[in-house]
Amino acid sequence: MLGAMQDWDLRVTRIIDHAAREHAGREIVTRWADGSETRTNWAEVRRDALKMTQALQKLGVKKGERVATMAMNHSRHLVSWYGAVGVGGVLHTINPRLFDDQLEYIANHAEDQVLLYDHAFAPIVERMKPRWNTIKHYICYDNGEFEDWIGAEDGNTEWATGDERDPCMLCYTSGTTGNPKGVLYEHRSTMLHAITSLQPSIFDFDATAVMLPVVPMFHAAAWGLPWGGAAAGVKFVFSAVNDAAVLCELMNREKVTHSAGVPTVWLATFQHMDATGITLPTLRHAIIGGSAAPRFMIERLMKAGVNVAHAWGMTETSPIGTTGAKTFDWADLGFEAQVDIKQMQGRVPFGVELRTVDLGDPSVVLPRDGKTSGALQVRGPWVIKRYFKAEADTTDAEQWFDTGDVAILHPDGTLQLTDRTKDVIKSGGEWISSVELENAAVGHPAVAEAAAIGIYHPKWDERPILVVVKKKGEEVTAQEIRDHLAKSVAKWWLPDAVEFVDEIPHGATGKISKKDLRDQFRDYKLEDA
Numbered sequence: 001m002l003g004a005m006q007d008w009d010l011r012v013t014r015i016i017d018h019a020a021r022e023h024a025g026r027e028i029v030t031r032w033a034d035g036s037e038t039r040t041n042w043a044e045v046r047r048d049a050l051k052m053t054q055a056l057q058k059l060g061v062k063k064g065e066r067v068a069t070m071a072m073n074h075s076r077h078l079v080s081w082y083g084a085v086g087v088g089g090v091l092h093t094i095n096p097r098l099f100d101d102q103l104e105y106i107a108n109h110a111e112d113q114v115l116l117y118d119h120a121f122a123p124i125v126e127r128m129k130p131r132w133n134t135i136k137h138y139i140c141y142d143n144g145e146f147e148d149w150i151g152a153e154d155g156n157t158e159w160a161t162g163d164e165r166d167p168c169m170l171c172y173t174s175g176t177t178g179n180p181k182g183v184l185y186e187h188r189s190t191m192l193h194a195i196t197s198l199q200p201s202i203f204d205f206d207a208t209a210v211m212l213p214v215v216p217m218f219h220a221a222a223w224g225l226p227w228g229g230a231a232a233g234v235k236f237v238f239s240a241v242n243d244a245a246v247l248c249e250l251m252n253r254e255k256v257t258h259s260a261g262v263p264t265v266w267l268a269t270f271q272h273m274d275a276t277g278i279t280l281p282t283l284r285h286a287i288i289g290g291s292a293a294p295r296f297m298i299e300r301l302m303k304a305g306v307n308v309a310h311a312w313g314m315t316e317t318s319p320i321g322t323t324g325a326k327t328f329d330w331a332d333l334g335f336e337a338q339v340d341i342k343q344m345q346g347r348v349p350f351g352v353e354l355r356t357v358d359l360g361d362p363s364v365v366l367p368r369d370g371k372t373s374g375a376l377q378v379r380g381p382w383v384i385k386r387y388f389k390a391e392a393d394t395t396d397a398e399q400w401f402d403t404g405d406v407a408i409l410h411p412d413g414t415l416q417l418t419d420r421t422k423d424v425i426k427s428g429g430e431w432i433s434s435v436e437l438e439n440a441a442v443g444h445p446a447v448a449e450a451a452a453i454g455i456y457h458p459k460w461d462e463r464p465i466l467v468v469v470k471k472k473g474e475e476v477t478a479q480e481i482r483d484h485l486a487k488s489v490a491k492w493w494l495p496d497a498v499e500f501v502d503e504i505p506h507g508a509t510g511k512i513s514k515k516d517l518r519d520q521f522r523d524y525k526l527e528d529a
């Protein structure tokens with residue numbers, strides 16, 4: 001016997017229908033690259049998305065076909081998210097910072113049919129056109145082109161219907177090894193993820209929220225914000241440029257209450273605030289993720305009265321995995337203890353399951369004892385099962401997905417990431433966490449950025465070295481850094497050498513590229529090696 005409730009398939013077009021009906025006039029503000037500003041609202045976004053579905057139909061886009069974007073954050077990009085899925089297509093957000101070989105690979109692998117792009121990326125598009133085999137139509141967002149294109153339609157149409165497990169979005173991971181891999185989200189997985197994301201410990205969204213997402217719409221589905229934000233009817237403030245002065249000005253003028261970005265974004269914001277004396281009095285919720293947020297960052301935001309959601313996730317998890325959810329005894333904890341908890345990666349919402357297994361033998365499930373570190377595995381309805389076009393599942397028989405992260409789980413479920421499997425440094429049979437060394441190093445006032453890598457050592461197998469970029473105008477010696485580290489890490493963890501460089505290599509999502517760094521230091525010899 002089946003239950004007797006209604007058929008209401010979990011398709012993401014329902015989200016924009018809801019936003020347009022219940023939050024029609026709530027604004028979407030865009031500050032464009034040329035400094036101009038436009039305002040639209042949820043009702044207009046829906047109408048424009050419907051027009052876009054008609055325009056895509058005329059281009060011949062069929063159900064399941066991929067519609068790609070290469071764009072920063074703005075209202076036309078938002079319209080395209082709903083327009084692409086509205087026609088029954090699959091939205092493929094391309095990261096413009098990828099290298100040419102990766103750009104070639106992913107657009108061809110995705111078999112993109114249409115590409116919508118910012119004028120700022122026109123040089124990339126021109127360069128790549130001869131290498132992209134499947135894209136038939138190129139539409140620029142700027143110079144009136146996008147408006148003219150959808151403006152020829154009347155919006156008098158309906159969303160494509162289908163199964164809630166139809167695909168709706170495709171994101172490629174940047175692929176630190178080998179080719180990038182595609183993660184194919186479904187309507188249902190995206191909808192469940194969106195509903196979950198609204199809760200206080202994640203986005204803390206209701207209709208009073210004014211969200212400025214700094215996380216780009218091409219990175220890990222912008223953490224699902226365009227879906228979750230519409231479901232709650234938030235006001236969005238988009239900036240098509242990522243400049244701290246612009247962001248701070250916008251935040252104050254538009255009374256932004258919520259923002260989301262990787263730690264480097266917050267660093268740049270703090271630097272601008274310190275240099276100008278600007279404060280962000282309306283900000284009340286900051287989502288930080290993508291890489292570990294250093295302690296001083298969390299502390300500074302919390303002292304300013306901002307609730308910090310330090311989140312862990314990955315493209316393969318849609319991306320929300322954990323956030324800095326409060327523990328039941330939060331009110332009884334002192335400030336320092338609260339920061340200690342927020343510095344870890346937090347706890348799962350309902351819908352995500354975590355476990356750790358032995359790094360050498362994945363059949364051994366490790367205890368949640370707050371001490372033992374192992375390979376982190378995850379499962380749930382918005383976690384990947386199989387990469388796009390892959391023949392085999394990427395999970396084990398019980399659907400556990402191996403994250404490539406190394407972590408400790410605490411008895412209360414708190415996740416503490418200690419490293420990535422590829423980056424842990426193995427010294428004398430024991431593991432040294434490169435992440436912990438880096439976090440401790442950036443706590444030094446003269447250090448702008450730091451990265452730890454393992455260097456071959458005949459006796460210990462590997463020993464850590466720390467590569468450091470100094471802050472402008474600051475001086476610090478290797479010994480001073482070692483003394484600073486000694487306050488927070490075990491003596492045998494202290495790096496054998498500290499090397500100062502002008503720049504540390506970064507990958508396409510702005511994270512430190514350990515692979516490139518290891519390549520740079522391939523021939524490095526330790527003094528006692």
Ligand code: ADP
Nearest residue numbers: 173174220289290291292311312313314315417
């Ligand atoms: P990429 O693999 O291209 O970097 P993702 O955005 O999918 O793209 O990266 C996911 C990875 O980022 C995670 O597996 C984890 O290693 C790291 N990460 C994400 N959030 C955090 C966090 N809060 N603290 C530490 N590491 C994080």
